[in-house]
Amino acid sequence: MAGMAAKMILGDKVKSVTGAIGGEDGGGNEDAAEEARLIEEARQEQEAERKAKHEKMEEEREKERQRIRDKYGLKKKEELQMGLPEPGADGRISRKKKTPEEMKAEMDAGDEEEGIFDTVLSYLTPITDKLGINLNK
Structure with missing residues (x-):
């Protein structure tokens, strides 16, 4: 052809x-x-x-x-x-994205929690006590 x-x-x-x-x-x-x-x-x-x-x-x-x-x-x-879609069955593999309002609420709640420095100290305190080291110099 x-x-x-x-x-x-x-x-x-x-x-x-x-x-x-x-x-x-x-x-x-x-x-x-x-x-x-x-x-x-x-x-x-x-x-x-x-x-x-x-x-x-x-x-x-x-x-x-x-x-x-x-x-x-x-x-x-x-x-x-x-059929009705199941919650979280929108085809995503990862978690649901947070809205700006949720992120702001989380940040506000984060102010009341311990800071990173306090968290590190809480892990180091038992170790320093066993070793006899004083970190409060």
């Missing part, structure tokens, strides 16, 4: 060039219109064949997807969206 289209496109062009060199008339508008019509028909036919091929491949892929879903007991995305 592609060879026929290429032959139509290139063959007539070569004939018109060789005809012009030999002194013959190139053909005229009639031949050019016919050639354009044939080329357009060939393109439309190729496009239809391509679409049919892709539709067939997509059908085969969907059959394979369904076989895998049946084998492993999976549900389609459409089936999952029809």
Whole structure:
């Protein structure tokens, strides 16, 4: 099919060039219109064949997807969206992002908690007591 289209496109062009060199008339508008019509028909036919091929491949892929879903007991995305989504089942792997209000509330609560220095001292105090080291110099 592609060879026929290429032959139509290139063959007539070569004939018109060789005809012009030999002194013959190139053909005229009639031949050019016919050639354009044939080329357009060939393109439309190729496009239809391509679409049919892709539709067939997509059908085969969907059959394979369904076989895998049946084998492993999976549900389609459409089936999952029809039911109510579970909390936290929005497709995230990590935790839910905090809103600015939640972050501010956490920061306010953090002011009341121990600082990092106090936390480190609480871990070091038992060790220094056993070693007999005084950190309050």
